[in-house]
């Protein structure tokens with residue numbers, strides 16, 4: 001099943017009018033892992049944010065379809081309720097809300113008609129913290145507050161595990177991770193992935209793709225996909241850099 005279809009998408013930054021996305025095309029089917037690789041500043045995070053409906057960007061042309069329906073008119077919250085999820089490149093600290101409560105609230109918000117008890121949800125959250133090797137003490141701390149880079153990424157990936165989205169957009173989930181945390185985060189992604197889920201893995205580096213094997217690799221530059229290949233394309237980029245592809 002087609003989960004996401006991005007068609008000739010052009011988008012600008014509302015604040016300054018700069019056009020960042022210059023005609024992006026991308027189709028993700030259920031069960032597929034797509035990696036987007038590209039240099040810094042090429043618009044990868046912008047693409048993720050526009051798919052999620054961030055009000056900081058304006059769509060100028062093209063369309064974003066989720067299971068065949070345009071989502072351009074939907075708010076970020078409505079998109080999340082449909083099953084879109086994004087982990088942030090730089091997760092924010094939330095003062096006054098503890099991790100466990102935050103996760104419970106996110107689950108309740110997205111699954112309005114689910115009658116699972118708070119106790120069961122809380123147990124599920126405990127299990128998820130084991131999966132990502134995040135000490136349960138973190139569940140009683142304010143969200144991301146004073147967390148290390150790796151701990152923040154683990155808390156992001158816990159959300160993915162809890163929410164079980166249909167489309168998971170992971171924006172540089174590998175950045176700032178040492179090799180052990182990278183392996184744990186990657187193994188968690190593999191564990192949380194289902195046959196009904198599409199994954200868009202945005203990364204600057206090839207190394208996470210040794211653990212989370214992509215079906216497709218898209219090289220992204222200056223606001224559009226310039227070439228698409230299989231997992232081997234990521235290795236070529238690692239060896240030769242982006243310059244050979246940008247020409």
Ligand code: ADP
Nearest residue numbers: 013015020039040041042043044045046047056
């Ligand atoms: P990448 O994730 O590939 O590193 P980004 O999408 O973060 O790239 O940024 C692409 C370009 O768009 C950069 O020049 C960045 O400054 C600009 N940009 C993105 N979002 C904003 C914003 N909210 N306000 C101003 N400029 C932005």
Ligand code: MG
Nearest residue numbers: 039040041045
């Ligand atoms: Mg960047």
Ligand code: MG
Nearest residue numbers: 044045046089
């Ligand atoms: Mg980015």
